[in-house]
Amino acid sequence: MAHQPSDQPRAGALVLASASPRRLDLLAQIGVTPALISPADIDETIRVLTGGKAESVRAYVHRLATEKAQVVASRFPGQFVLGADTAVCVGTRILPKTETVEEARVCLTLLSGRAHRVYSGVCLVAPGGTARTTVVETRVKVRHLNVEATQAYLASGEWQGKAGGYGIQGLFARHIISLSGSYTNVVGLPLYETSNLLTGLGWQAPS
Secondary structure (H helix, E strand, O other), X not given: OOOOOOOOOOOOOEEEOOOOHHHHHHHHHOOOOOOEEOOOXXXXXXXXXXOOOEOOHHHHHHHHXXXXXXXXXXXXXXXXXXXXXEEEEEXXXXXXXXXXHHXXXXXXXXXXXXXXXXXXXXXXXXXXXXXXXXXXXXXXXXXXXXXXXXXXXXXXXXXXXXXXXXXXXXXXXXXXXXXXXXXXXXXXXXXXHHHHHHHHOOOOOOO
C-alpha cells in the first residue's frame, strides 16, 4: 500500500501520511481503513527559536502532523489526508525515537521512577484544502526501573523506533503505574480525537 506515482485512490478516499503499523492497527480498531499509505518523509528536527530556545513539544507535534498531512495532500488532491506525530517528553526535554540500545537506555533512565507526558498532533486535510489539527496530551507514570528490569526490556528489542524508547502496548506495560488521558495516544494515535476530525470534516467510509 506504499505510494506509487500512478496511485490515485477514489475521490474522497482516506490517505494515511504515515508508515507506522501501530497507527494502521489503531485505525482498524474503529473501522477505518485507509485507501493508501503514503509517508511524508519530512525533516523532523526540533526547531530552535529566536533566543536559542527550542520549540515546545506541543508546537513540535502540531507542526509535524500538519506538515506531514499537507505534504501528502499535495500529492493527492481530492482526497482526505491524515497526518500524525507523537512525542514523549520528560520536563521540557523531547525524547528521541530510539534507534540504538544506548539511546533507549538513556530514555529508560530518564523515565524511571517519574511521570512524563506523551503528546500527539493529528491533522486531517479535506479534499477542498481545509485542514484541522489537534494536540492530545497524556500523563504516564513509570515505576523505578532497576538494572535487571532495564536490561530485560532492552533485550526484548521492543524499544526500536519507539518515541521515548518504549511501547506501552507491549512488555513495558508491566512498568506503568498510572495513566491519565488517552491510552491510544500513547500507542501512537488518539482515536477519539481522530474519529472526531474525520466526522467533522465529512469523511465517510466506503460502503
